[in-house]
Amino acid sequence: MDDVNRRRFLGAAIGTGAAAAAAGAWTPAARAQQGGGGGGRRNVPNNRIGIQLYSLRRLMPNNDRQAVRRMFNWLGRAGYTEVEMAGYYGFTAQQVRNWVDAAGLRAVSGHDGFDLNAPDGQWEAAYEKTLEGAKTMGQQYTGLAWFPGPYTADYFHHLAERMNKAAKMASEAGLQFFYHNHDFEFSNKDEAGKPLYDILLNETDANLVKFELDLYWIVVGGESPIDYLSRDPARYPLYHVKDKTWKDRPNEQDWEDVGPGAIDFPDIFAAGHRNRLDKHFIIEHDWPLLSHPDDPDAEYKTAQTGLNYLREVRW
Template sequence: MCGEEAERFHSRRSLLRGATTAAVAVGAAVALPGLADAAPAAQAETQGHGYGHGHGRVPVEKISIQLYSLRTALQADLPGTLSALADIGYRKVELAGTYGRTAQEFRGLLDKNHIKATSTHVGIDGDLDKTIADAKVLGNTRANVPFAAFDTIDGWKQFAGRLDTAARKFRRAGIPLGYHNHAHEFAAIDGVRPYDVLTRGTNPRYVHLEIDLFWAVEGGVDPISLYRQHFPRVVQYHVKDRTADGKMVDPGKGVIDFPRIFGRTRPNLHEYIVEHDNPTDPLSTAQTGFTYLRNVRF
């Protein structure tokens, strides 16, 4: 091992060791890659295809993390942070930019750590051809518009039209495009909810939905009802938690009843994506979120 490689190795081990220590300190059991029993996960895939009850778990291949949660760590040490995520056990991530690297350079770092960027957050008002080309290089199999806000229902209607048009172009490239919610889409404007305008103004065949569970609850919406209302469009969850007074916390550290939500909305869910918008310790959040999703039962 050369000096530079040794330095990177020790750097990522230090990052991971800090995250693991922090996770244990808050009561999270550390699940190291390769030690978890794969059989129950496979069994869960063959059970409970309805909204039924029974017992289930999140398959490890469906666990991901939104890299926006780790932006400070990625800016400080991109290779080391990706390596630490791999050591925690992540095999999938959702992108929010490439931190000054080209798509090809970032893909190289992902490949080195055996991580797939299956999903990405993108804008649709720029050069769509380049956005799609980069998504292909990065290996994205799904994309989502992360945010939109308008003061009028007409503004939302126009955006829905643009989203639908962009989604058809993405689909032709083999990358389905969806929308990720916050809370304001559920606040009515002149008696109409923007989320309803958005979903009615886009074709379900082309525009899927990524439900952010924290923001849905913050917006006064029951995620289970939202999922069922739009089944089978909902294919991804952002898994982040909140305290009773609305503070964002790591998954499993708040009051959102994830087992109830997961147990009643299992069909069609492709990814459970850990996220925290402003974590105190990003790698601790990554470890806590991964451990929670590996161990939660529903």
């Protein structure tokens, strides 16, 4: 798509839902009407709708100042209010913060890792610098998003201990720590047959360690987000709102734009509801090109479709 046509597409998409229509006949509004229930009593506040920037990585290459600023500005014009960080693209945290602010956005959270395996006394200094970057961005939340294994009960006990220490450091820096799941925490079990994820829930300080529930990965892992959210909604201040293509293939990895997909978000949101203002709804799609093959504007369409859905959904 040439630059002129791209600008026309993006201009039409903002406020009209054209990108969602381009993604499929089953629009986010129609999906919301079918799944919302309850007479539309609750909805996602506009100031709690964000996107994980990993979803847009193809359009935000490292050291490309214009591309990074262009993406932030588009997100702000489209109607997003929050972003979740996934690195600084080769720039300083302050530079990126300036561009986020200028676009009218807020970096509410970030995936900011730390060394899980270094002995105590050797990883803390590096993590302090990571926390400084998160504070510079103005983040409220800082989280561990992934680790390479091993996926054993013994290692998860170690992980819970290390998370408690990191969370205490984050709290002292004025940040709330969280852990973001994939599928392996649920598909791997302990000797009693319980998901390893439960070790993290049970052995971490509930005040210091919160959880960002990735609604796609927990389903792929074979567990119910409704069950977990119903037990303790306050433990989950952040959602990754990510969708699947096939409802009848729960363990299959397949990605879809949020809205046209198969996950029943209204029931999930209802289960996690305490005070709607205590949640952040963060759109994510691991591979937008899977939903829009060979489309140079795949990321824009995915971002717009998800935004439209969260604006319309009721439960």
